Amino acid sequence: RKEVEQDxxxxxxxxxxxxxxxxxxSNSASQxxxxxxxxxxxxxxxxxxxxxxxxxxxxxxxxxxxxSQYISLLIRDSKLSDSATYLCVVKRGNKLVFxxxxxxxxxx
Amino acid sequence: xxxxxxxxxWVICKSGTSVKIECRSLDxxxxxxxxxxxxxxxxxxxxxxxxxxxxxxxxxGVEKDKFLINHASLTLSxxxxxxxxxxxSSFYICSADNSGNTEAFFGQGTRLTVV
Numbered sequence: 001r002k003e004v005e006q007d008x009x010x011x012x013x014x015x016x017x018x019x020x021x022x023x024x025x026s027n028s029a030s031q032x033x034x035x036x037x038x039x040x041x042x043x044x045x046x047x048x049x050x051x052x053x054x055x056x057x058x059x060x061x062x063x064x065x066x067x068s069q070y071i072s073l074l075i076r077d078s079k080l081s082d083s084a085t086y087l088c089v090v091k092r093g094n095k096l097v098f099x100x101x102x103x104x105x106x107x108x
Numbered sequence: 109x110x111x112x113x114x115x116x117x118w119v120i121c122k123s124g125t126s127v128k129i130e131c132r133s134l135d136x137x138x139x140x141x142x143x144x145x146x147x148x149x150x151x152x153x154x155x156x157x158x159x160x161x162x163x164x165x166x167x168x169g170v171e172k173d174k175f176l177i178n179h180a181s182l183t184l185s186x187x188x189x190x191x192x193x194x195x196x197s198s199f200y201i202c203s204a205d206n207s208g209n210t211e212a213f214f215g216q217g218t219r220l221t222v223v
Contacts, residue, residue, distance in 0.1 A: 034211075041217075041219065043215060045214070046211055094140060095142070096142070096152075096154070096203070097154075098144075098153075099151055100151040
């Protein structure tokens with residue numbers, strides 16, 4: 001079993017749709033949690049950190065449930081430019097552990 | 109945000125040759141840098157942790173004699189893929205921690221193709 005599991009998708013949605021991604025992690029020693037975005041053949045870029053209290057950044061909302069070891073990302077009013085692979089990432093000590101990513105395709 | 113520069117961005121080499129990839133932190137000192145490898149449609153996998161002035165720590169299954177890491181200064185780590193083979197073709201990415209910051213900063217990645 002992978003330490004960070006994500007649904008690979010792809011999620012094909014129309015512009016303006018709301019889409020939610022889920023992620024689970026297996027190591028309870030994980031300390032910090034993030035969503036990264038990766039465009040094709042590019043390096044990952046931090047989208048947002050994830051906190052138990054939930055946090056929002058514009059159209060993006062992230063949530064962490066430590067008891068269930070579950071992380072979510074909600075994207076509202078999807079834009080064409082949101083098309084990318086979204087990586088769920090946990091930090092354990094000084095190491096980042098990446099999920100395989102969820103592919104999002106937003107279509108006009 | 110902090111900047112990490114990786115070079116080259118892509119390289120094609122012949123089987124059996126060695127390839128060196130550089131990772132530089134441009135505006136901060138990085139005592140620790142990380143090297144990842146990503147195969148198509150797979151997640152980034154940590155290969156090794158590079159520590160300035162000491163030996164790198166390799167993840168299980170990564171051959172230290174094949175993937176040589178040197179971190180001689182606080183701003184530069186290098187990864188050398190020795191005697192490269194086609195199965196080493198992959199996307200190699202480095203990252204660096206800016207002390208006190210939880211965010212990791214990534215280089216642009218190097219796409220290695222071994223023919």
